[in-house]
Amino acid sequence: MEPVPELERTARRAELRRALRTSQDRSGAAPALIDVSKANAALSVRQRRINRLREEEARITQQIASMVSEMRRIERWLEFCLEDAIDRTRNQHSEAWSPSPIMGYRLWWVEDGELCGVKMPWNKRTLAASCLRHGDLGEIPHSDGSCGRLGCGVYAAKTIDPLYRDFNVWSLEDFAIGLVALTGKVVEHDDGYRAAEATVVALGARLEGRVLLTNIPDMLDDVFADPSMIRMGNPVESRQQSLIEIEMYVAEEARRAEQWI
Ligand SMILES: [Zn+2]
Numbered sequence: 001m002e003p004v005p006e007l008e009r010t011a012r013r014a015e016l017r018r019a020l021r022t023s024q025d026r027s028g029a030a031p032a033l034i035d036v037s038k039a040n041a042a043l044s045v046r047q048r049r050i051n052r053l054r055e056e057e058a059r060i061t062q063q064i065a066s067m068v069s070e071m072r073r074i075e076r077w078l079e080f081c082l083e084d085a086i087d088r089t090r091n092q093h094s095e096a097w098s099p100s101p102i103m104g105y106r107l108w109w110v111e112d113g114e115l116c117g118v119k120m121p122w123n124k125r126t127l128a129a130s131c132l133r134h135g136d137l138g139e140i141p142h143s144d145g146s147c148g149r150l151g152c153g154v155y156a157a158k159t160i161d162p163l164y165r166d167f168n169v170w171s172l173e174d175f176a177i178g179l180v181a182l183t184g185k186v187v188e189h190d191d192g193y194r195a196a197e198a199t200v201v202a203l204g205a206r207l208e209g210r211v212l213l214t215n216i217p218d219m220l221d222d223v224f225a226d227p228s229m230i231r232m233g234n235p236v237e238s239r240q241q242s243l244i245e246i247e248m249y250v251a252e253e254a255r256r257a258e259q260w261i
Contacts, residue, residue, distance in 0.1 A: 101181035104156025110174035125200040125220040141194040153194025176205035202253035204246030213249040
């Protein structure tokens with residue numbers, strides 16, 4: 001037998017009640033309806049029970065939801081505690097492992113069609129550090145002094161000034177100064193950092209009397225792949241003027257980046 005849907009059954013019961021009333025009205029007789037009353041009562045008892053259980057069910061569902069949301073908050077607190085503990089341990093060794101990048105400055109000069117750093121040319125805007133002494137063993141950059149006085153890692157200065165001091169920027173004809181985002185393990189020194197990885201986020205570059213300023217990722221990739229792209233920049237009167245423009249641009253980009261971090 002096919003199950004009769006609930007709505008149809010309700011309609012059928014209403015129909016039967018109406019038919020009974022009509023029949024009683026016609027005949028004037030009213031037989032005792034003990035069975036009907038019993039069934040009615042049994043139905044309403046069960047309906048009330050179901051209503052109570054539904055209320056309880058709603059309360060339980062709400063309690064579960066609020067407990068789940070409490071757990072999410074506790075989990076975030078636990079993550080904070082773990083990060084804080086890691087930070088405090090690392091700070092004892094001047095290390096940072098920050099989820100948001102640390103900003104630094106770098107200088108490259110154009111040589112043989114490449115943007116060259118102190119140790120190697122950069123052909124991409126991102127460079128991952130490797131350790132000449134220990135390879136990729138352990139956490140790079142090493143901070144236990146095992147790979148020399150200076151240690152491995154991608155270097156970056158905290159401000160632009162040390163670049164002028166360490167490199168004779170005034171005498172450089174074709175060069176670039178960039179803002180780099182340092183990620184992964186970062187070891188802090190007096191004037192700068194050593195990081196596991198650095199990505200150039202803004203660059204001011206000068207080539208053959210033209211200055212290109214850009215923070216567009218694709219364009220940065222293109223410039224590092226082929227520095228002759230810098231020639232697309234604007235002509236600049238003097239070397240001093242180009243330095244001022246580059247420094248102002250990179251400093252402004254650093255201020256903008258800090259707002260986001
Ligand atoms: Zn090392």
